[in-house]
Each structure stands twice: as C-alpha cells, then as structure tokens.
Amino acid sequence: MADKKVVVTTARLRNLYNDKLAAELKKELGIANVNQLPRLEKITVNVGLGKAKDDKKVIEAAKNTLTKITGQKPMETIAKLSIAGFKLREGNMIGLKVTLRGDKMYEMLDRLVNIVLPRLRDFHGVKATAFDKQGNFSLGMVDQSVFPELTFDETTTAHGLQFVFTVRAENAEHSKALLAKLGMPFEKENK
Numbered sequence: 322m323a324d325k326k327v328v329v330t331t332a333r334l335r336n337l338y339n340d341k342l343a344a345e346l347k348k349e350l351g352i353a354n355v356n357q358l359p360r361l362e363k364i365t366v367n368v369g370l371g372k373a374k375d376d377k378k379v380i381e382a383a384k385n386t387l388t389k390i391t392g393q394k395p396m397e398t399i400a401k402l403s404i405a406g407f408k409l410r411e412g413n414m415i416g417l418k419v420t421l422r423g424d425k426m427y428e429m430l431d432r433l434v435n436i437v438l439p440r441l442r443d444f445h446g447v448k449a450t451a452f453d454k455q456g457n458f459s460l461g462m463v464d465q466s467v468f469p470e471l472t473f474d475e476t477t478t479a480h481g482l483q484f485v486f487t488v489r490a491e492n493a494e495h496s497k498a499l500l501a502k503l504g505m506p507f508e509k510e511n512k
Contacts, residue, residue, distance in 0.1 A: 343355065346502060363422045367417070368480055370480075387419050393425070430503060456490040463479075464476075465482055
C-alpha cells in the first residue's frame with residue numbers, strides 16, 4: 322500500500338490574516354502584543370420571521386436559504402416571553418440562526434465581500450456606524466436573491482438576512498480596521 326497524503330486546506334482569508342494582515346494591523350494600531358490584535362471570532366446569520374412565523378412556506382424557504390448559504394442546518398430561535406402587542410406567545414418560533422466559526426466563517430466572509438455585496442444594486446458600501454460598543458458589526462440585507470447558491474425558484478419568497486460579525490477587540494475602531502483589512506467595503510465619508 323502506498324502512503325496517502327492528507328492535504329489540509331484552510332480558508333484564503335484566514336491564511337491572509339495570519340501571514341500578512343496581522344503584522345500590518347500590529348504596526349498600524351501600535352499594538353505590542355500579538356494576542357491583543359483584533360480577531361474575528363464568529364459570524365452569526367439570522368432570519369427573523371416576523372409576521373410570517375405561522376406560514377410554513379416562508380419558514381421552509383428561510384431554512385433552505387440558510388442551509389444553502391452557510392452549509393449548516395439552522396437553529397430555531399424561540400420566544401422567551403409572551404408579548405400581546407406582537408401577538409407572540411412564549412415558546413413560539415420567531416426566527417432562525419446559524420453560527421459560523423473557523424474556516425466556514427472565513428469562507429462566508431470571503432464570499433460575502435467578494436461575490437455577494439458587489440452584486441447588490443446601487444451598492445455604495447456598508448455603513449461604518451453599525452458597530453456596537455464592544456466592536457461587533459451588524460449587516461442587514463433585505464433580499465437573499467444575490468447569493469449565487471440559490472436558484473430563482475428558491476428566492477420567490479423574499480425574506481431578509483442579518484449578519485453579525487463578533488470581533489474580539491479593544492474598541493470599535495480596532496474592529497473597523499480589522500474588517501477593512503479583510504475587505505469589507507465601508508462607505509466613503511463625505512466631507
């Protein structure tokens with residue numbers, strides 16, 4: 322028997338970060354310790370079902386979308402409280418979510434930045450103000466039809482998607498610097 326070689330591949334953006342971008346960020350941000358560098362920890366993809374929470378067709382379309390886009394089965398999010406104003410009962414399904422880490426996370430970011438966002442109509446960049454105090458970044462999309470994994474028939478039932486990029490960083494400026502290095506197209510500031 323011949324020895325079989327096992328080829329381990331890692332995501333393109335992960336290799337780029339480890340080989341080049343980490344050193345550039347360390348120099349630009351003036352950080353002495355490599356462990357203090359901003360680092361992308363996870364990407365959470367959410368679909369809120371809203372008024373369509375009882376419509377089986379919309380639920381199945383959302384599950385199919387998340388499965389095809391992320392390569393993982395989505396988890397159902399359940400209401401923890403009953404809210405009469407929203408006609409919501411405790412225990413009802415209100416959305417779906419998928420958490421991506423490791424190579425799948427970097428692959429998703431690569432596809433989002435290089436394939437999906439350029440396909441959006443009248444796209445001028447993502448808002449640079451969508452950071453929270455911890456430095457996490459949120460990106461919402463109204464339509465899922467820009468993903469090349471989905472066929473036209475699968476996009477007839479439109480629903481939105483939300484991407485939350487969880488970044489371990491000291492502040493939002495460091496998070497923005499990391500995402501900009503990874504290719505996130507932020508809007509140009511008007512002066």
